[in-house]
Amino acid sequence: MMKPECLQSGSALRECLTSHVGPPYGVQIMTEYPSHVDVTCSDSVRLLNGSSLCSGRLQVKSNQKWSSVCEADFDLQDAEVVCREFSCGPPSVLQGALYGEVEAPVWSKEFQCEGHESALLDCRSSGSARKSCSPGKAVGLTCSEPVRLVRGASRCAGTLEFNHQGNWKTVSGFGWTLKKAAVFCQHLGCGSVVFVGQRENSLLGDHVNINPDCVHSGPALKDCATLGFSIYHLDLKCSDSVRLLNGSSLCSGRLQVKSNQKWSSVCEADFDLQDAEVVCRVLGCGPPSVLQGALYGEVEAPVWSKEFQCEGHESALLDCRSSGSARKSCSPGKAVGLTCSESHVRLMGGASRCAGTLEVKHLEEWRLVHGSDWTLKEAAVVCEHLGCGSAVYVGEREEFPYRSVWEIKPDCVHFQSGQIECAKSTVVSSILDLTCSDSVRLLNGSSLCSGRLQVKSNQKWSSVCEADFDLQDAEVVCREFSCGPPSVLQGALYGEVEAPVWSKEFQCEGHESALLDCRSSGSARKSCSPGKAVGLTCSALIDFRLEGGASRCAGTLEVKVREWRPLADYGLSFREDGYLICEHLNCGSTLSIEYRHDFSYSSVWKIKHHCIESGSTLRECVRSKISVRSQKIPGTYVLENVFFLDITCSEVLVQPIISVSSSMDVVSEAQQHWLQVF
Structure with missing residues (x-):
């Protein structure tokens, strides 16, 4: 074997060679790359x-x-x-x-x-x-880069192909998001990226694999391309004649228009809000939110020569009427800087607007979101964007038949910088369910179970004063967040009180399911002394149990995050930390921890390891997983191999009855050597 990065570092060929032994006889493996490398160099x-x-x-x-x-x-x-x-x-x-x-x-x-x-x-x-x-x-x-789009409505839309040694081959759609695929639009001389999709083909065929991370780090497309096999085609749509440059997201930037194969800047005097609505819609973004000159840099030559006169319904900016006057220059600070709002987000089918199945609207189409890999910590940004409280539950649910959904990587979601950058179209059956608290939230805490308490009423968040809140009220809040019982209740622990202030005293009995279900006093409060804002810390522990064994002290490890599920993971630090499970269950010490393969169809919990390593609590890093993956034949599925943890604690053993024979021979042997008890 030869590591390519070794050669690139300047080492000699011989220094980069390592011996490699293939799999045992009779074992078949699938690899991403072919076993041997074929190379063609130019001759002369x-x-x-x-x-x-x-x-x-x-x-x-x-x-x-x-x-x-x-x-x-x-x-x-x-x-x-x-x-x-x-x-x-x-x-x-x-x-x-x-x-x-x-x-x-x-x-x-x-x-x-x-x-x-x-x-x-x-x-x-x-x-x-x-x-x-x-x-x-x-x-x-x-x-130029050897790429093209075919079978689309224009040269800037269709299935992406790459020319490999004179043959056009389809590009694999795996791993591409809107943000990463923008590089293709740039190479094609098109505008901003609008849509990226992963489309399945029924047959496995030759594809060109282009590593998105390689391209994003700077090298040319050709440098990052390898020949391989895939069933996924990359479908891409770029805008034909408009683009936004130097913005903080795909939905913001300095506006340019393409005509006669040249990109021209647009002057603020020739562009208004109706024109902006057309551009935002063309780019698959929400309505315009900011229209301000020089917001994303100064105007560059050449300058668009006519004034746009859109009515707002047009499907492209160049479809709009324009004035007959001609402009050759534009004053400094007058280049059109446009910010469109991001994709619309909503929760549907739940008990309130803050609970249900996550849907995202992009290109005028509402779609469900693929549910894999989301944790509570990552889902919190969605709750914030919706104006809801803290994230309480995130789960993955199977829904048949398969449908086109948005796949959004949670670690890429930042609504402030453009949520749609993380989206790509795919066809799966697992969708994301999310529950946020309706009317309470904890701010500035060290975890989702701690922070300064705020209550929402009449669409406004109000701080709560310590004098209007006690331990029984805290028990209701902690239960509403699916956290453990309150452990700390101390004013100003997570920052000072902020206006407005909640005006009444809570009088919870402790059994209520939500804080606003509690009775409250008739008195009204308009201010709160410094240092008296309610700072609350709930326990962030997760409930464990062992199921399916001979007693409560042996069996498969299950975790409760609103519901009991097996914890399916391999290589988890339970090899070190797992020995605390038996102690936590009052089952003595740990005798054994074994990983068991299981191919059964089930909903499980998994742990995001890097989340734990970043200092987050176990509860924040649990993610939902369904051990079934869609197969390429409609109506069938293939089960994923998962690893369950079977734990046996010492308390599972029956107390032994030990007796020793009175035979002098046995005692003599014991005194000379040892006594064996079975």
């Missing part, structure tokens, strides 16, 4: 010092020597042959000394390609001979 041309494999200073090989090429001996038709030889897209830039000065020796003849040749040295050449080349005249060539 190369590009040096470029920013990617498709750019650099051109050199030609003849008689085992590499020669520089002079700009006077090379034209656009020659460049087309070179770009095709490198399996890149057509030439986009041809400029002398772009990638360094000419070096001796210099290629002696002029290339006269017709454009159809498969290699540069197959082209005819002049009989003249050149021995030197002026400074700044070395051929610097940049080829």
